[in-house]
Amino acid sequence: QQQVKQSPQSLIVQKGGISIINCAYENTAFDYFPWYQQFPGKGPALLIAIRPDVSEKKEGRFTISFNKSAKQFSLHIMDSQPGDSATYFCAASEIWNSGGYQKVTFGIGTKLQVIP
Amino acid sequence: EADIYQTPRYLVIGTGKKITLECSQTMGHDKMYWYQQDPGMELHLIHYSYGVNSTEKGDLSSESTVSRIRTEHFPLTLESARPSHTSQYLCASSESGTANYGYTFGSGTRLTVV
Numbered sequence: 001q002q003q004v005k006q007s008p009q010s011l012i013v014q015k016g017g018i019s020i021i022n023c024a025y026e027n028t029a030f031d032y033f034p035w036y037q038q039f040p041g042k043g044p045a046l047l048i049a050i051r052p053d054v055s056e057k058k059e060g061r062f063t064i065s066f067n068k069s070a071k072q073f074s075l076h077i078m079d080s081q082p083g084d085s086a087t088y089f090c091a092a093s094e095i096w097n098s099g100g101y102q103k104v105t106f107g108i109g110t111k112l113q114v115i116p
Numbered sequence: 117e118a119d120i121y122q123t124p125r126y127l128v129i130g131t132g133k134k135i136t137l138e139c140s141q142t143m144g145h146d147k148m149y150w151y152q153q154d155p156g157m158e159l160h161l162i163h164y165s166y167g168v169n170s171t172e173k174g175d176l177s178s179e180s181t182v183s184r185i186r187t188e189h190f191p192l193t194l195e196s197a198r199p200s201h202t203s204q205y206l207c208a209s210s211e212s213g214t215a216n217y218g219y220t221f222g223s224g225t226r227l228t229v230v
Contacts (some may be wrong), residue, residue, distance in 0.1 A: 002125065013194070032216030032220070033218060034218045036219075036221075041223070042223050042224070043122075043206050043221030043222050043223050043224050044159075044219075044221050045221065046208070046218035046219065049218055051216075082224075087157055088157070089157075093216040094216070095216060101147075101164070101166060101172075102147060102210060102216055102217065104161075105207075106158070106159045108157065108158050109157035109158065111157070112192075
């Protein structure tokens, strides 16, 4: 059972367009929501993250929108470029054992292809 | 540029061999993790560590074992490799403390057991 549901699994966007990837969760104990970007042959790299006390966070062309009541968050990539072609993972994190352990649940991933 | 190093990057070995995948980080992070990532992309936690001499099994059952004798080093061992162990293994670490932090991942070891 997926605790973090990510969609779509693949996405093709024209260069200059907006890429949108959506994630939904059920566990209200999650309190940190990072996005990771993974290029072929590399490990995932932290791209941007948000905590539930804000509704939006923007870093350059990347924006996270967060809707706490709907338990949904999304990644928007503005002016998408071929270099953005990668797999994107959303994740949700909670603290266990009085801070001893950070449990992260990953989405299934979205393979983004930006075509010229 | 990488602060977390995994070796080897690629490994092809025969069934029944013992292997150790190395993972080292230079950031002084207490928390370290091993994930298994299959071609279908999903990441599954197989082991984690809070600090030296602390190791726990993750969500995905794995025949591998880990050790944490030094803060910076978190090796994963398979005593007897099988074709079902063929996968990509990713090591990660995160900052110490009681809050949530992002992970720093290594580049992974792609293991093929023939």
